[in-house]
Amino acid sequence: MKISTKGRYAVRLMLDLATTNSKQPVRLKDVAARQEISDKYLEQIIGILHKAGFVRSVRGAMGGYILTRDPADYTVGEILRLTEGSLSPVDCTEDPGLCPRETACATAILWRKISEAVNNVVDNVTLEDLLSWQDSLTNDYVI
Amino acid sequence: MKISTKGRYAVRLMLDLATTNSKQPVRLKDVAARQEISDKYLEQIIGILHKAGFVRSVRGAMGGYILTRDPADYTVGEILRLTEGSLSPVDCTEDPGLCPRETACATAILWRKISEAVNNVVDNVTLEDLLSWQDSLTNDYVI
DNA sequence: TCCATATCCTACTAAATCTCTATGAATTAT
């Protein structure tokens, strides 16, 4: 029941881009350094996000990546589903006909409830929410 | 983000015992046949449940397993945590000090929200709930 | 033009985890 590094790194990567939120492309190497993640691994992950149109890339020297939308317009759910696949705890809730026991299976109702609970969180948290949480954490609230 | 067969089978196993709900011990072989699960694999799983006191065992011929409590007194959360380990999507929410970024990490708040959402479901669903759902599914509701 | 700096692409791999299977010992009703 774990989210793999791929999905977690994808969220941190997107949050990092949202944090700098510059019109200038951000180098992946810098993100990797700030987030302390292997840059080669991040390359693969941003490739997925790029292919899905979540980021725009600028190739060559002085290149990098830029968000294509406003941070408020990315939900964590999109990012996680893209990189992790379905967030359902079982496959049978996704794919009707997968399980012959389907119609009589009480546990399927349970798995669906879990799935809905997870979706309800991730589909209602945006990168902007993460940004504001980040602000709250880093500010000392000293008057 | 999947629950493994171990956890899912454990729930189905416990639900099966709750369904027969007999004072006589239920043979694991019968559970395995009904649930179409490898009986040797189920042996391992019930071993965990037995060690935790969730079931009582009767050894030897005519032996088997019996629930130690009323179905209403088992939450799915207990069963899943016992067999799957923590249901948190990341380890850092469980183990303070695990991650050096802890205090400034906005994503940790997200993971905690997901964790809470999952726990809120599984800790509020009992075997008795599963039993009643099962009844609704198998009954035709023909008047 | 040439070079340094980026992204882009694909293959590979070590380690862990998952999902059982296998073997046999211990226990008990008949």
Place this chain on the structure above:
DNA sequence: ATAATTCATAGAGATTTAGTAGGATATGGA
């Protein structure tokens, strides 16, 4: 004694995870 059952542990094949490695491609600036 025998058959049926739980109990304990080892191992194995497949899959997934979490990266590495090695380059090809594109671009800004000297």
